[in-house]
Amino acid sequence: MNENEIQLKVQALVDGELTGPEAKEWRGRLETDAGLKELHARLTAVRGLMTGAELPRTLPESGDFHWSQISKAIEREERQAKHLARPASGANWLLRWVLPLAGVACLMLFLTLQQTTRPDLGISLGSDHELELSIDDLDVMTFNTGDDAMSVVWLDYSLDLQQDEMDLWLD
């Protein structure tokens, strides 16, 4: 144990932080070591001077003003707390529920349209092109072009559901 540790042990004894056998041991050491005994006495004297020596002070502003500051701060904090805890307003409700639902609906619509969009045949339709749909069998589509002397027959299982749309598309 070095000198510093010994001093701190003596201080702990003065402060009553040592108890039981350890306190007894250090009290014994004080009896046999004049230097330690003197240190103990000096620390005890400083402690004695400090006890209850905190200088009383008065708040440097009026009690009314001090209270008004405190009460304003309390009100302000309570208002903020209430604001945070308040149920969602109409706008908040819209943001929280309607917009996400609308987003999901748009996504669903987009995916549905993706499924029913016609494949791009890479053919630009001119005035001399014609498109024939068989009436009896709606899933068969025939395309003839006079320029290229070519006919294309396209079979589509979903065509029967989209006949009107196809008519519009071709117009």
Added chain:
Amino acid sequence: MPEKPAYSLAEDPQLVDLAKAGDMQAFEELVSRHRDRVYVRAYSIMRNEALAVDLSQNAWVKAWQRLEQFHGEASFPTWLNRIVTNLCLDELRRQKRARTDSIEAMEESTGPIENRMEMETLDPIEGLSREELRERIDAALAKLSDKHRTVIVLYEFEQLEYREIAEKMGTSIGTVMSRLFYARKRMASLLKETLKRDGLIE
């Protein structure tokens, strides 16, 4: 109509119960009773009047918000002082001042400086009133570094144990003991100096 309680005659626990129920007037009475004490603690640690006032106000606001947590294990003023002390320690941590305290720097870089200082003898001082002694102690406290002053204020005035101080300051018990020892040596030295100068001791 229920009779309005005589706040000024009520005991602290009764006022606390009323305040817990939302009675601001009861709380105002508590503020009126203990505001100086709260301010003194803040000032003792911070040594800055404006800051001590602000921290005192904050402590009262916190006390209002945490009244439900007060169950009377300690007295109401003691509980309040714990709140303001914690706020002061938070503030000291926040400040992280650029100013380097040369004594602390030495202590931390080259070992405990207290080994190189003698503990002064301070016998009971005749011819000095308690009030005069308090003023000299207060002046000496102002000359300590924040860390040393905080430890001695928490130990001597707030009457916390080593362990409690270590927890509050976020340090080890050994560091608290070392700082307290140095603070006492420095206080003894400063007091002896001022008492000698005033011809109160030889």
